[in-house]
Amino acid sequence: MLCSTCRLRPPVTDDGRCLLCAGPAGAAAPMPPAPAFIAPQQYLRSPEGLAKAVVVLLAVVAAADLLAVAAGLNTRRVIAAGLENDFAAYDEAEAALADNLSGTAGVLQTLASLATAVVFIIWFRRVRLNAEVFDPSMQPMRPGWSIGARFVPIADLVLPRRIAGGIWTASAQTNTDGSRHTVPATVMNLWWGFWVVSLISSQYATRRSWKAEQPQEILDTTALVVASDALDIVAAVFAVLFVRRLPRMQGERAALGMYPLGAPGLSGRADWGRAH
Structure with a gap:
């Protein structure tokens, strides 16, 4: 006109x-x-498909950890049996089998952990980009740090949790009056806490096992390795709960169609129904 x-x-x-x-x-x-408020849609993409892949891989990690726990307990049994009679009746074939079982479990743990880490980082970046649309003011670091934070020594124990907190807060539903709906972050805190503890305990047990030479030392360090594997299983369980919960939160928030003024991606259509 x-x-x-x-x-x-x-x-x-x-x-x-x-x-x-x-x-x-x-x-x-x-x-x-x-x-x-305006409704940006361009950069919203569903993390559901990636989340399912991460959950499957976490289940594989937990299975590999269970195998490692069984292998560690078997190794302790073999060594303890030898210590009882000063290795006078030590079964070398059984000891070799125990070593092979531990080695196989270790390889499976490494492969499963690497694959999970790659897919998890991709998923984490996806939910971080969605959070940028929902509320960029709640994000403590730029989107690129959702990947880069994992590769900073020492800081990788803190920064990803900080980024996850911003994602969690921004992904919570808003109330009808525009105020924020608070969602308890218990699952996220338990996941990150157990993951950090299991990582530190694994590194400590590994260094101890490298130095162990005497049978009693090997027996003690094997117990440490078993304990770290058990902690990793618990961390994987809470990680599954976290990975499943966050996409649901983002889906509920996306359904509201109300986002803060000035968020990126102000045009286009949401692609929440399909995973990429």
Whole structure:
């Protein structure tokens, strides 16, 4: 629609005239208020497919850990039996089998952990980008850190949890009056806490096992390794709960269609129904 007088410029007054044709009276006419919220859609993408892949891989990690626990307990049994009679009746074939079982479990743990780490980071970046649309003001670090934080020594024990907290808060539903709905972060805290403890205990047990030479030392360090594997199983369980909960939160938030003014991705269509 153009000005009803000059037919050149868009109208700004109730009678259809542009700013120049309306004169001083038109210049004083109030502009319509900007909406407090708008609905960006372009960058919202469902993390559900990636979440399912992470859950499957975490189950594989837990299974490999269970195998490692069984192998460790078997190794302790073989060594303890030898210590009872000063290895006078030590079964070398059984000892070799125990070593092979432990080695196989270790390889499976490494492969499963690497695959899980790669897919988890991809999933984590996806939910972080969604959180940027929901509420960028709640994000303590830029989106690239959702990947980079994992590769910073020492800081990788703190930064990913900080990023996850911003994602969690931004992904919570907003109430009808625009206020934020608080969702307890217990699952997220337990996941991260057990993961950090299991990681530190695993590194400590591994270093101790490298130095162990005497049978009693091997017996003691094997117990440490078994304990760290058990902690990793618990961490994997809470990780599954976290990975399943967060996409549901983001799906519920996306269904509201209300996001803070100034968020990126202000055009396009949401692609929540399909996972990529």
